[in-house]
Amino acid sequence: MPQPGEDMTGKTLYDKLWDDHVVRDNEDGTSLLYIDRHLVHEVTSPQAFEGLRLAGRKPWRVDANLAVTDHNVPTTDRSRGIADPISKLQVDTLGDNCRTYGIIEFGMNDPRQGIVHVIGPEQGATLPGMTIVCGDSHTSTQGAMGAMAFGIGTSEVEHALATQTLVQQKSKTMFISVDGELGPGVTAKDIILHIIGTIGTAGGTGYAIEYGGSAIRNLSMEARMTICNMSIEAGAPCGMIAVDDTTIDYIANRPFTPTGELWDQAVEHWRTLHSDADAQFDKVVHIDAADIEPQVSWGTSPEMVVPVNGRVPNPFKESDESKRSAYARALEYMGLKPETPITDIWLDKIFIGSCTNARISDLRAAARVLEGRRIAENIALAMVVPGSGLVKKQAEEEGLDRIFKDAGFEWREAGCSMCLGMNPDQLSPGERCASTSNRNFEGRQGQGGRTHLVSPAMAAAAAVAGHFVDVRTF
Amino acid sequence: MQPFKQHKGVVAPLERANVDTDAIIPKQFLKSIKRTGFGDNLFDEWRYLDHGEPGQDCSQRPRNPDFVLNQERYQSASVLLTGRNFGCGSSREHAPWALKDFGFRALIAPSYANIFYNNCFKNGLLPVELPEETVGRLFREVEAQPGYELLVDLPAQSVTTPSGEVIPFAIDSFRRQMLEEGLDEIGLTLQHAEAIRAYEERRRREAPWLFRS
Ligand code: SF4
Numbered sequence: 265m266p267q268p269g270e271d272m273t274g275k276t277l278y279d280k281l282w283d284d285h286v287v288r289d290n291e292d293g294t295s296l297l298y299i300d301r302h303l304v305h306e307v308t309s310p311q312a313f314e315g316l317r318l319a320g321r322k323p324w325r326v327d328a329n330l331a332v333t334d335h336n337v338p339t340t341d342r343s344r345g346i347a348d349p350i351s352k353l354q355v356d357t358l359g360d361n362c363r364t365y366g367i368i369e370f371g372m373n374d375p376r377q378g379i380v381h382v383i384g385p386e387q388g389a390t391l392p393g394m395t396i397v398c399g400d401s402h403t404s405t406q407g408a409m410g411a412m413a414f415g416i417g418t419s420e421v422e423h424a425l426a427t428q429t430l431v432q433q434k435s436k437t438m439f440i441s442v443d444g445e446l447g448p449g450v451t452a453k454d455i456i457l458h459i460i461g462t463i464g465t466a467g468g469t470g471y472a473i474e475y476g477g478s479a480i481r482n483l484s485m486e487a488r489m490t491i492c493n494m495s496i497e498a499g500a501p502c503g504m505i506a507v508d509d510t511t512i513d514y515i516a517n518r519p520f521t522p523t524g525e526l527w528d529q530a531v532e533h534w535r536t537l538h539s540d541a542d543a544q545f546d547k548v549v550h551i552d553a554a555d556i557e558p559q560v561s562w563g564t565s566p567e568m569v570v571p572v573n574g575r576v577p578n579p580f581k582e583s584d585e586s587k588r589s590a591y592a593r594a595l596e597y598m599g600l601k602p603e604t605p606i607t608d609i610w611l612d613k614i615f616i617g618s619c620t621n622a623r624i625s626d627l628r629a630a631a632r633v634l635e636g637r638r639i640a641e642n643i644a645l646a647m648v649v650p651g652s653g654l655v656k657k658q659a660e661e662e663g664l665d666r667i668f669k670d671a672g673f674e675w676r677e678a679g680c681s682m683c684l685g686m687n688p689d690q691l692s693p694g695e696r697c698a699s700t701s702n703r704n705f706e707g708r709q710g711q712g713g714r715t716h717l718v719s720p721a722m723a724a725a726a727a728v729a730g731h732f733v734d735v736r737t738f
Numbered sequence: 739m740q741p742f743k744q745h746k747g748v749v750a751p752l753e754r755a756n757v758d759t760d761a762i763i764p765k766q767f768l769k770s771i772k773r774t775g776f777g778d779n780l781f782d783e784w785r786y787l788d789h790g791e792p793g794q795d796c797s798q799r800p801r802n803p804d805f806v807l808n809q810e811r812y813q814s815a816s817v818l819l820t821g822r823n824f825g826c827g828s829s830r831e832h833a834p835w836a837l838k839d840f841g842f843r844a845l846i847a848p849s850y851a852n853i854f855y856n857n858c859f860k861n862g863l864l865p866v867e868l869p870e871e872t873v874g875r876l877f878r879e880v881e882a883q884p885g886y887e888l889l890v891d892l893p894a895q896s897v898t899t900p901s902g903e904v905i906p907f908a909i910d911s912f913r914r915q916m917l918e919e920g921l922d923e924i925g926l927t928l929q930h931a932e933a934i935r936a937y938e939e940r941r942r943r944e945a946p947w948l949f950r951s
Contacts, residue, residue, distance in 0.1 A: 287937045288930060292912040298937055300948050310771035350769040350792055357771050401829040401853055415853055417831035419860035427927045429934055466823040469852060501852045522947035530947040565756050586755055686765045705760045707783045
């Protein structure tokens with residue numbers, strides 16, 4: 265018999281992950297949560313290590329940390345190091361801190377180096393059932409493993425280092441169910457852009473999102489990561505997907521994955537990491553997979569997105585005053601006229617990369633479109649930046665690099681690159697880019713640069729045509 | 739951390755929704771390994787007409803006269819009034835560092851992005867949430883009255899306008915206490931070191947694969 269006050273309904277995946285990690289409940293409604301994996305990169309960690317040192321503290325559990333340098337590193341020839349002295353200092357500082365405390369670091373020239381959210385799952389360093397944090401909002405990517413993964417600020421990086429815990433308030437839960445068959449040429453990127461277009465960039469604020477439904481279950485692990493990656497663009501600090509065979513097959517035999525008896529034990533537990541059939545969510549959103557078309561963002565927020573056969577909206581037709589002014593401002597920044605067909609938008613640059621879309625399946629999808637074709641005359645630069653050194657190596661073994669190079673693309677070293685342009689890969693003012701990344705904010709890829717978010721296949725097709733085209737008829 | 743109790747200051751209106759962290763502090767300034775010195779580059783792409791790089795003398799740079807923080811009447815502003823979903827985007831704590839370094843002590847908006855909101859409390863910056871309607875009304879009042887000041891009172895959880903109107907707001911008790919007393923959160927957590935160790939021991943038994951290395 266359940267006791268009075270005891271919860272009789274089933275648990276959501278988020279509830280299970282939460283309950284497994286509570287060290288103690290505080291009197292004020294927050295909880296102290298244990299952190300299983302802390303990923304560290306050069307941009308958000310130096311002040312945390314400094315804080316640690318100034319307070320005379322040291323990392324609580326060194327082996328829970330894994331560090332990589334990704335944001336500042338050049339994607340061209342690395343034999344001469346980093347030209348920008350300020351970037352160099354930041355990268356060197358990470359190296360010094362990791363050496364001081366004995367934290368494993370994949371440095372710039374390590375073959376395993378890459379974007380932090382790509383290398384975590386690739387190494388098996390982030391596993392189902394874990395709490396995973398990193399001083400980076402796209403940590404949400406790794407919730408695809410059936411984990412609770414969220415981005416934190418630098419003060420929390422210091423807190424996680426010093427105590428292996430974080431003080432957290434439980435989020436509300438949202439279930440986004442995508443059901444039915446996806447149309448041909450429609451990818452995970454289109455699903456998540458469509459979701460954000462539907463619920464808005466603040467639609468997930470205060471929620472932990474779980475994605476499910478038949479269309480999600482049919483996705484590969486890498487495609488699931490693309491979905492969870494952009495949870496933060498919907499306002500949610502974390503997104504997650506239940507563990508199934510796809511998850512477990514993906515994890516098997518990776519460098520940090522448990523083996524032997526531990527593996528069997530782990531798998532048994534991982535099989536329980538799904539929401540119970542009678543679990544209650546605070547909010548449920550249903551999406552019909554058949555309604556999703558290839559998406560292109562037209563504005564300066566990821567919710568400003570339309571199907572490729574659509575048109576740039578007309579702000580004057582918006583009844584909501586704040587939306588009207590935001591749309592007008594976005595159009596001005598983007599240099600677009602209302603009602604322009606998306607396929608009439610011409611491009612200057614193409615960027616295939618970022619933690620959203622730089623895994624091997626993304627490169628394969630782009631290469632399939634590019635095979636035997638060349639980029640259009642008006643494209644000043646088209647580049648592929650693999651998500652990690654290992655993705656790059658794999659692609660080269662499959663001959664994808666040749667396809668890209670023959671098509672006129674530059675084939676680069678792994679890193680964040682033009683997703684945010686902290687290194688020399690940037691847009692110039694007014695330049696327009698089809699990008700497989702996750703943010704189209706003003707200035708994101710370079711001051712005055714204009715970003716359109718698309719899937720890798722759509723970016724490749726746009727590179728060939730010189731303007732956006734519907735990859736389904738390409 | 740600098741505690742926050744009451745603060746009275748000039749209000750600057752930034753009437754935009756979805757102001758993202760790339761706008762608050764552009765990426766080139768994130769290369770710093772320090773926590774301070776970001777104030778000159780707060781809203782850099784909106785504030786200056788040229789392209790900003792770290793290490794410049796910002797007093798020599800051409801300013802955008804249309805940007806609100808460049809207007810004479812807001813020079814001493816320490817309260818920022820802005821639109822919904824402020825601070826969306828990345829987890830960079832450089833955003834609250836820059837706001838604080840510029841001189842802001844409190845923010846008022848209809849809503850904030852989660853990570854940004856959290857980061858404010860770690861840095862003595864109070865993000866006040868008020869209904870969209872109220873914020874809309876405050877925008878009109880600020881515009882109409884040069885030198886418009888608000889009194890933000892954290893223990894009382896209220897904002898007082900120059901006309902004496904008292905507007906209540908709510909902050910959860912944990913965050914309020916942290917900010918009011920300027921507590922060292924890590925120090926507080928380490929008081930529970932025993933509980934953390936006990937948890938680890940139990941987990942090592944239940945989920946040993948998490949502790950192999
Ligand atoms: S690829 Fe882009 S979004 Fe991902 S971690 Fe790097 S900068 Fe952030």
